[in-house]
Amino acid sequence: MARQLNLRQVEAFKAVIEHGTVSRAAEVMNVSQPAISKLIAHLEQDTSLRLFERVKGRLAPTPYGMRLYAEVDRIFAGLRQVENAVETIRRDEQGRLLIGVMPALSGSFIERSTAAFLARQPGVFCSVQSRSSQWITEGLVTRKLDVGLVIAPIDNPYIVAEPMMGHPEVFIAPLDHPLAAKSVIRPEDLIGQPFISFDPDSHTSQRTTATLSAHGVVPNTTMVVNVSPTLCEFVAGGAGVSLVHPLVVGGLRDRLAIRRFEPTIQLDFYLCRIRDSRNARLVDAFMEATREVAAGISRSMPAMD
The missing domain is CATH 3.40.190.10 (Periplasmic binding protein-like II)
Structure with a gap:
């Protein structure tokens, strides 16, 4: 009776495909080269598929191997999404807030907003990353960020964006x-x-x-x-x-x-969050502090007569 596939076999298969050689795969997985070869041989035996051709001492993936790799890669991508979800949950429990801010607001504005937030939420760990508006949007959707400050309007059903500090150029x-x-x-x-x-x-x-x-x-x-x-x-x-x-x-x-x-030419900045944020309490507190700082700055902007 064929044995059930095990995760170690699949990891070895994935490593050989991605790193090109058994030696490099063994190094990445911190095992010996014979161990990698044995795992690959067992995988081929258990699947009844020839996944690699042996060409001049190297393993070259067959069409079957590449088809299997496409499925394996899709599954591992799903696992990475699970890891992101776990990190999001852990972040909420540990009192962490990840903030993305466009470069134009990465100076005194984000410092004042974050300081006002921390005055109300002492002990929270904050990570502030200055990136492009597009990167911040993607970070929110993939839950790598909790809150973002951008200048481009966001058309995404999963993101709530509110304008602030609107002003003509x-x-x-x-x-x-x-x-x-x-x-x-x-x-x-x-x-x-x-x-x-x-x-x-x-x-x-x-x-x-x-x-x-x-x-x-x-x-x-x-x-x-x-x-x-x-x-x-x-x-x-x-x-x-x-x-x-x-x-x-x-x-x-x-x-x-x-x-x-x-x-x-009217321009607005946007304060953004994911619609179903699991870190809602901290996100709400940060957004409230940011709104207050933004309102104060808007009032202090000199009028252009």
């Missing part, structure tokens, strides 16, 4: 730039000006480009950056002009000319 330029003499900047003013843009795939860049295009203006993009602090530094250094959310200017206000831009 402002024009920024070096202090000595000729356009600094104007109180309001319009699309036609940007014609021929060296323009520093965010990544073309970013939400901010797409909103800005669409508005300028609607007014017949194609910006003279001379530089593309992917994070707000870098963009603002380049503008302050005289590399060009740009349009940004006023919050991202941060500590560079004394080095930049900041002017109202018309027509209005």
